[in-house]
Amino acid sequence: MEKTFNDLIFSGVQPTGNLHLGNYLGAIKNWVELQNNNKCIFCIVDLHAFTVPRNCISIKNNILEVAAAYIAAGIDPKRNIIFVQSHVSYHSELSWILSCFTPIGWLNRMTQFKDKAGKNKEKAPLGLYSYPVLMAADILLYKATKVPVGDDQKQHLELSRNISQAFNRFYETDFFPIPDPLIIGTAARVMSLRDGTKKMSKSDPSDFSRINLKDSSDEISKKIRKAKTDSLDFPKNEIELEARPEIQNLIKIFASVSDTSIQQVINEFHQRDFIFFKESLKEILNQKINSISVEMQKILNDETFLKKILKDGAEKANEIGAKNMKEIRDIMGCF
Ligand code: TYM
Numbered sequence: 001m002e003k004t005f006n007d008l009i010f011s012g013v014q015p016t017g018n019l020h021l022g023n024y025l026g027a028i029k030n031w032v033e034l035q036n037n038n039k040c041i042f043c044i045v046d047l048h049a050f051t052v053p054r055n056c057i058s059i060k061n062n063i064l065e066v067a068a069a070y071i072a073a074g075i076d077p078k079r080n081i082i083f084v085q086s087h088v089s090y091h092s093e094l095s096w097i098l099s100c101f102t103p104i105g106w107l108n109r110m111t112q113f114k115d116k117a118g119k120n121k122e123k124a125p126l127g128l129y130s131y132p133v134l135m136a137a138d139i140l141l142y143k144a145t146k147v148p149v150g151d152d153q154k155q156h157l158e159l160s161r162n163i164s165q166a167f168n169r170f171y172e173t174d175f176f177p178i179p180d181p182l183i184i185g186t187a188a189r190v191m192s193l194r195d196g197t198k199k200m201s202k203s204d205p206s207d208f209s210r211i212n213l214k215d216s217s218d219e220i221s222k223k224i225r226k227a228k229t230d231s232l233d234f235p236k237n238e239i240e241l242e243a244r245p246e247i248q249n250l251i252k253i254f255a256s257v258s259d260t261s262i263q264q265v266i267n268e269f270h271q272r273d274f275i276f277f278k279e280s281l282k283e284i285l286n287q288k289i290n291s292i293s294v295e296m297q298k299i300l301n302d303e304t305f306l307k308k309i310l311k312d313g314a315e316k317a318n319e320i321g322a323k324n325m326k327e328i329r330d331i332m333g334c335f
Contacts, residue, residue: 005039010144010179012043012085015062016054019069021211021289022200025187025256026150032074034148034182040080041142041317042070044310047085047092047134051127052116065296067306069213072295083313085138090321094328095130095137101166102133106159112152136160140167140176141321148182151189152199157181171331187256193227196245214293217286224282229274236270238262250281257284 044066049059063084085091117124135156139147164176192198192209200210208223228246235241241248254265269277329335
C-alpha cells in the first residue's frame with residue numbers, strides 16, 4: 001500500500017559554491033528528519049544562482065556538489081525527488097504569471113534585495129529584484145505546504161504566502177496552498193565566526209568566517225581556534241548570551257550539531273574555559289562535517305550516479321509540474 005504523507009515539503013539551495021555550516025544546520029539537516037513522514041522535493045536552484053550573472057561552468061560544477069551534499073547529509077534519493085530547477089521550465093513560466101500578481105511595493109520591502117543591491121540599486125539586475133517571485137513559483141508549482149529554510153528566508157516565504165493568496169483571491173479558487181515556513185532548531189541563523197552580528201555566508205570574503213562542508217579537519221580546527229570570543233567567563237545562563245553574539249553563536253552551533261539544547265551546553269561547560277569548550281566543539285564538528293565531506297567526495301567521484309539521480313528527479317518533477325501547470329492554465333482560462 002502506498003504511504004500517505006502529512007505534507008508536501010519543498011526546499012532548495014543555490015549552487016553558488018562554498019556550501020557551509022549555516023546551509024547544513026539551518027536547512028539540510030532538518031530535511032533529513034522531514035523525509036521520514038513527508039513527501040519531499042529538494043531542488044538545486046540554479047536559476048537563482050544566476051541573479052548575479054556568473055560563469056555557467058562554475059554553476060554546473062556546483063550543481064553536482066550540492067546534489068552530493070544533499071545525499072552525503074542523509075537525503076535518500078530513492079524516497080525523495082532531487083532535481084535541478086532549470087531542468088523544469090514550468091518554474092519560469094509560473095514565475096512570470098505570479099509576477100503579474102505581485103505589487104512592486106511588496107518587492108520593495110525585501111531586505112535581501114536592499115542588502116545585495118546596496119547603493120547601486122539603479123544598476124542592480126531585474127532578476128535580483130524579482131528573485132522572490134521565482135522562489136514563490138518554485139514552491140507553488142508543486143503545491144508545497146511546508147518549506148524548511150533558515151531564518152534569512154522568512155521574508156521571502158511571507159511573500160510566497162501573499163502571492164499564493166493574491167492568485168487564489170483573483171480566481172476565486174483554493175488551488176494554491178499557503179505554504180508554511182519551517183524554521184527549525186537552535187541554528188536557524190548561524191552567524192559568522194569572525195563577527196557574531198553578521199550571518200555566516202558563502203560570499204563573505206574571509207574564509208575564516210565560515211565552516212565549509214568541504215573543509216578538512218585541519219581547516220575546521222584552525223577556524224574554531226580563531227573564532228572570535230570575548231574575555232569574560234563561560235556564560236551561566238541563556239540571558240547572558242544576549243549581549244555576547246559570538247559566544248551565543250558557538251553555543252548554538254554546539255547544541256545543533258550535538259542535538260542538545262542551549263541550556264544543556266551551558267550546563268556542561270559553565271565551569272570550564274573557552275579553550276576547553278572550543279576543543280570539544282572542534283571534535284564534534286570534525287566528526288559531523290568530516291563524515292559529510294568524505295561521503296560527498298565519494299559521491300562526487302561517481303558522476304554517472306549523480307547525473308542519473310538528477311535526471312530521474314527532473315522526470316518526476318516535470319510530471320508534477322506539467323499536471324499542476326495545466327490546472328493553473330485551466331483556472332486562468334487565458335492560455
Ligand atoms: P541559499 O542558497 O542562500 O541557502 C540555502 C539554505 O540555507 C539557509 N542558510 C542558512 N541557515 C542558517 N544560517 C545561515 N547562516 C544560513 N545561510 C543560508 C537558507 O535559509 C536556505 O534555507 N532563496 C533560497 C533558495 C531557494 C528556495 C526556494 C528555498 C530558492 N527557491 C524555494 C526554499 C524554497 C536561497 O537563496 O538559499
